[in-house]
Each structure stands twice: as C-alpha cells, then as structure tokens.
Amino acid sequence: MRAPGARPGEAEVHVLWLNAGLSCDGESVALTAATQPSVEELALGALPGLPRLALHWPLLDYASGPQLGPDDFTEWFRRAERGELEPFVLVVEGSVPNEAIKEEGYWSGFGNDPETGQPITTSEWLDRLAPLATAVVAAGTCAAYGGIHAMQGNPTGAMGVPDYLGHGWRSKAGVPIVCVPGCPVQPDNLSETFVYLLYQLTGQAPMIPLDDNLRPAWLFGETVHEGCHRAGYYEQGEFAATHGSDRCLVKVGCWGPVVRCNVPKRGWINGVGGCPNVGGICIACTMPGFPDRFMPFMDEPAGLQGTPPAGGLYGRLVRTLRGIALHNVEEEPEWRRRGDELTSGYEPAWRKGSGHG
Ligand code: SF4
Numbered sequence: 328m329r330a331p332g333a334r335p336g337e338a339e340v341h342v343l344w345l346n347a348g349l350s351c352d353g354e355s356v357a358l359t360a361a362t363q364p365s366v367e368e369l370a371l372g373a374l375p376g377l378p379r380l381a382l383h384w385p386l387l388d389y390a391s392g393p394q395l396g397p398d399d400f401t402e403w404f405r406r407a408e409r410g411e412l413e414p415f416v417l418v419v420e421g422s423v424p425n426e427a428i429k430e431e432g433y434w435s436g437f438g439n440d441p442e443t444g445q446p447i448t449t450s451e452w453l454d455r456l457a458p459l460a461t462a463v464v465a466a467g468t469c470a471a472y473g474g475i476h477a478m479q480g481n482p483t484g485a486m487g488v489p490d491y492l493g494h495g496w497r498s499k500a501g502v503p504i505v506c507v508p509g510c511p512v513q514p515d516n517l518s519e520t521f522v523y524l525l526y527q528l529t530g531q532a533p534m535i536p537l538d539d540n541l542r543p544a545w546l547f548g549e550t551v552h553e554g555c556h557r558a559g560y561y562e563q564g565e566f567a568a569t570h571g572s573d574r575c576l577v578k579v580g581c582w583g584p585v586v587r588c589n590v591p592k593r594g595w596i597n598g599v600g601g602c603p604n605v606g607g608i609c610i611a612c613t614m615p616g617f618p619d620r621f622m623p624f625m626d627e628p629a630g631l632q633g634t635p636p637a638g639g640l641y642g643r644l645v646r647t648l649r650g651i652a653l654h655n656v657e658e659e660p661e662w663r664r665r666g667d668e669l670t671s672g673y674e675p676a677w678r679k680g681s682g683h684g
C-alpha cells in the first residue's frame with residue numbers, strides 16, 4: 328500500500344514509529360533538529376537515488392487525517408499487521424516494560440484493539456510487528472538498552488528492544504536490531520542511520536556494520552575522550568576543580584575516556600555543541616550500562632584521571648587498562664530481561680517497614 332500523496336512511480340519505505348515505550352519522547356524531538364540529512368529531506372524524498380520515507384510518526388504524518396488518510400493514526404500499524412505495508416521499518420522509542428510481572432493492568436500501550444476494546448501494550452505491538460518488519464531500529468538509549476527506566480529498583484521491569492526480542496534477533500530480511508543510543512539520540516546519528524538503511528534496502532550498500540552492542544560501528548567506534556576539545560588539557564594534567572572552567576572535566580565527573588560516543592566531534596545541532604566541549608561532563612548516556620554503572624554522576628570516576636604521555640610503554644598500558652574498563656561498562660545490568668519475575672530490586676514504598684509481604 329502506498330501513502331496518499333506519493334508521486335506516481337515514486338519509491339517509498341514506510342516507517343512505523345512506535346513511541347509507546349517508556350520514554351520522554353526525546354528521540355522524536357531530537358530528530359526535528361537533524362541536518363545531515365534533515366527530516367524534511369527524508370520525508371520528501373529529496374535524497375538522490377533513495378526512496379522517500381513515508382513517516383508514520385506522532386510528530387509528522389502526511390498520510391493521516393481527514394484529507395489524506397485514515398483519521399486514526401494507529402490504522403497504519405494495523406495495515407502493517409495485515410501485511411498491507413511493504414516494506415516497512417519499525418522504529419521503537421522508549422524502553423519496553425515487562426507486562427508479564429503482574430496479574431492485571433498494563434504499563435504502557437498504544438491504541439485499542441477494535442475487537443476487544445482493550446489497550447494494545449507496547450510489547451504486544453512488538454510481538455505483532457517485529458516479525459513483519461524489514462528492519463527494527465531502537466532509537467535512543469531507552470529502546471536500545473533500557474536506559475533510565477531500567478535502572479536498579481525500577482518497578483516496571485523495563486528493558487531494551489534487544490533484551491525483549493533477543494540480542495541475536497534478525498528481521499525477515501536478515502537485519503539485526505539497529506540500536507542508535509543516546510539520551511537523547513544525537514539527531515544526525517539517527518537520520519544518517521536511516522539513510523544507511525535506505526541504501527541497504529535498495530541494494531546499494533552491504534549489511535549495516537554494527538558493533539557488539541548493535542550500534543552502527545562507524546558512529547560509535549571512538550570514545551568521547553578521543554574527540555574532546557579538552558583532551559590537550561587532560562594530557563597536560565590541567566583539570567577543572569569546579570564547573571565553569573575550560574580545563575578537562577574528569578575530576579568533576581566526566582566519563583569520556585571509556586564512553587563510546589561521537590557527540591564531541593559531531594556536535595549536537597548542525598555541528599554546534601557537544602557535552603564536554605561546552606562544559607558538560609559526559610555521563611555515558613550512550614552506554615549499555617547507563618545509568619547504573621556510572622553513578623553517582625558528579626563524582627570523579629575511579630581510575631580515569633592521570634596524565635599519560637602520548638606514546639611508549641606507558642601509553643600502551645593506559646590503552647590496555649582503558650580497554651578493560653570499557654569492556655566492564657559496556658555490559659547491561661543483569662536484571663534487564665524477560666521473565667515473569669521482577670528482579671530489579673524494587674520494593675514498593677507502601678510495603679517497606681509495614682510488616683507485609
Ligand atoms: Fe574531555 Fe572528559 Fe576526556 Fe577531559 S575526561 S578530555 S573533559 S572527554
């Protein structure tokens with residue numbers, strides 16, 4: 328099925344944007360700031376040789392409404408479920424709460440089932456649509472690894488899309504889950520990933536290269552520290568003791584040396600900004616272990632300060648130790664997984680000290 332308004336003969340790929348996970352909608356907001364390419368270029372088919380994205384996204388959908396399509400936005404998701412949209416990419420925003428840990432109610436849902444009148448939960452949409460999608464993109468750290476909602480002591484059993492579907496999951500086209508983390512995602516990292524997938528889906532690019540945590544390898548191959556404007560101060564041993572300084576921020580809590588993220592190089596919007604470049608410590612928001620493995624945020628990270636020379640034996644030693652530290656913080660906490668028991672350590676406030684349960 329083609330989206331209303333598509334030009335005759337124009338190729339298009341549908342994008343079903345499921346923002347019904349636990350989230351702040353940060354990825355949706357972030358994408359409006361993309362410039363390489365912009366969301367307008369994607370939605371209008373302005374990139375030569377590529378199909379346009381027929382976006383079914385709460386922030387923008389030309390094909391919903393009384394003039395151009397169904398009044399009910401969720402109808403596009405039902406069409407996909409009936410096999411009427413081909414191809415489509417399922418974009419998930421927000422973490423997936425575990426609906427199996429309780430006997431009644433639901434944590435999050437999106438639209439109602441016309442047959443039962445009951446809400447369709449986020450995880451049920453994943454069950455229905457993931458097997459039919461050509462690719463699944465987990466946008467932002469919550470969808471990728473669970474993020475803030477999946478931290479220790481959470482009541483929902485929230486997890487990332489790979490925790491839910493399985494890290495080795497493949498789409499019907501053989502594409503692994505593509506995770507583009509960030510809290511929120513860097514806008515161009517997401518729009519550029521869409522472009523790569525469009526090239527791949529049209530046979531113009533090989534399988535998208537992903538790292539061990541399913542991130543696009545070319546975007547997350549280097550650490551924050553390797554791209555930071557302040558790295559020269561680190562090398563010279565000039566550290567900020569308080570915020571507001573232009574020196575290296577490691578002693579006030581920057582995790583940059585062991586965090587995979589290109590934001591200091593790429594900037595936030597149109598090349599401008601980028602956490603440590605503009606005075607913000609890196610709190611490791613792109614990492615699978617975020618936030619638990621990096622808290623408390625404002626303390627000096629153990630073992631990351633120092634003044635390693637540029638090369639030689641000591642430099643190699645530092646790189647080896649960094650590699651070990653990086654490996655440790657690349658892992659998600661063990662409670663983010665499926666099952667009918669909540670293992671996050673949550674204890675209801677009303678139960679504490681009450682002598683119940
Ligand atoms: Fe930049 Fe942080 Fe590395 Fe310091 S520790 S140079 S502020 S990334």
Ligand code: SF4
Binds near residue numbers: 510602608612614
């Ligand atoms: Fe997140 Fe650090 Fe990257 Fe900033 S620099 S976006 S805090 S991982």
